[in-house]
Amino acid sequence: xxxxxxxxxxxxxxxxxxxxxxxxxxxxxxxxxxxxxxxxxxxxxxxxxxxxxxxxxxxxxxxxxxxxxxxxxxxxxxxxxxxxxxxxxxxxxxxxx
Amino acid sequence: xxxxxxxxxxxxxxxxxxxxxxxxxxxxxxxxxxxxxxxxxxxxxxxxxxxxxxxxxxxxxxxxxxxxxxxxxxxxxxxxxxxxxxxxxxxxxxxxx
Numbered sequence: 769x770x771x772x773x774x775x776x777x778x779x780x781x782x783x784x785x786x787x788x789x790x791x792x793x794x795x796x797x798x799x800x801x802x803x804x805x806x807x808x809x810x811x812x813x814x815x816x817x818x819x820x821x822x823x824x825x826x827x828x829x830x831x832x833x834x835x836x837x838x839x840x841x842x843x844x845x846x847x848x849x850x851x852x853x854x855x856x857x858x859x860x861x862x863x864x865x
Numbered sequence: 866x867x868x869x870x871x872x873x874x875x876x877x878x879x880x881x882x883x884x885x886x887x888x889x890x891x892x893x894x895x896x897x898x899x900x901x902x903x904x905x906x907x908x909x910x911x912x913x914x915x916x917x918x919x920x921x922x923x924x925x926x927x928x929x930x931x932x933x934x935x936x937x938x939x940x941x942x943x944x945x946x947x948x949x950x951x952x953x954x955x956x957x958x959x960x961x962x
Contacts, residue, residue, distance in 0.1 A: 771905070773920050775872055775956045808868070810960030815928055816935075823870050823958040825922060831912055838913075859872045859956035861920040863907025 769865040770828045774858065775820040782854035793846040800842040803833035834862060866962040867925045871955065872917040879951035890943045897939040900930035931959060
């Protein structure tokens with residue numbers, strides 16, 4: 769398996785509605801992109817200070833299938849319409865499981 | 866389940882030996898800390914530019930069990946001895962699965 773991990777930091781003025789909309793829209797991607805094998809997202813629980821805001825952990829059969837997800841129009845639409853407007857910082861790693 | 870995700874960026878002068886030592890030492894933590902339910906680490910696969918260097922995705926029964934891991938002497942020793950000397954940046958999120 770091939771795992772994609774991305775952590776997103778929202779801007780300080782990001783509203784609860786905007787944060788919830790990111791989660792709602794991302795949750796629809798596994799149905800739109802059949803290459804996705806596992807998709808677990810979530811808002812930071814607030815246990816530690818200085819954390820990022822949101823996590824996406826997605827699994828694929830191969831790096832090629834991850835790239836299909838990365839470049840899929842449904843994914844790019846969520847990034848452009850929901851994520852980019854409230855994105856302050858981003859960190860990502862892909863690794864072999 | 867409660868998932869802890871951390872992405873680490875190494876300094877440019879971090880050696881292959883230092884990077885491998887982080888993975889080797891972290892791999893021993895599940896045996897040392899019984900609260901760890903799942904522990905999957907890995908070096909970035911190099912599919913994308915501007916990625917971080919290394920990922921840790923760990924799962925626990927509860928936030929309290931995660932805190933046991935976070936503050937465990939065996940974990941703190943790996944951070945102090947292997948991670949801190951080559952750490953350029955860090956991003957983390959904990960979230961409910």
